[in-house]
Amino acid sequence: MGYEVGQIVKTKKKHPCGSNEWEIIRVGVDFKFKCLGCGHIVMLPREKALKIIK
Numbered sequence: 001m002g003y004e005v006g007q008i009v010k011t012k013k014k015h016p017c018g019s020n021e022w023e024i025i026r027v028g029v030d031f032k033f034k035c036l037g038c039g040h041i042v043m044l045p046r047e048k049a050l051k052i053i054k
């Protein structure tokens with residue numbers, strides 16, 4: 001399954017702010033996500049990112 005920038009995804013684990021929805025802001029070798037709850041941005045290696053997305 002492919003992912004694209006701007007897509008909203010849910011993760012298995014909630015962010016400490018209580019939200020589990022993230023906007024994808026970068027795809028590639030690394031994925032970048034922005035938390036829709038608090039705006040926090042995280043970057044993860046693709047392999048790990050694909051594992052945490054529901």
Ligand SMILES: [Zn+2]
Binds near residue numbers: 017019036037038039
């Ligand atoms: Zn958050």
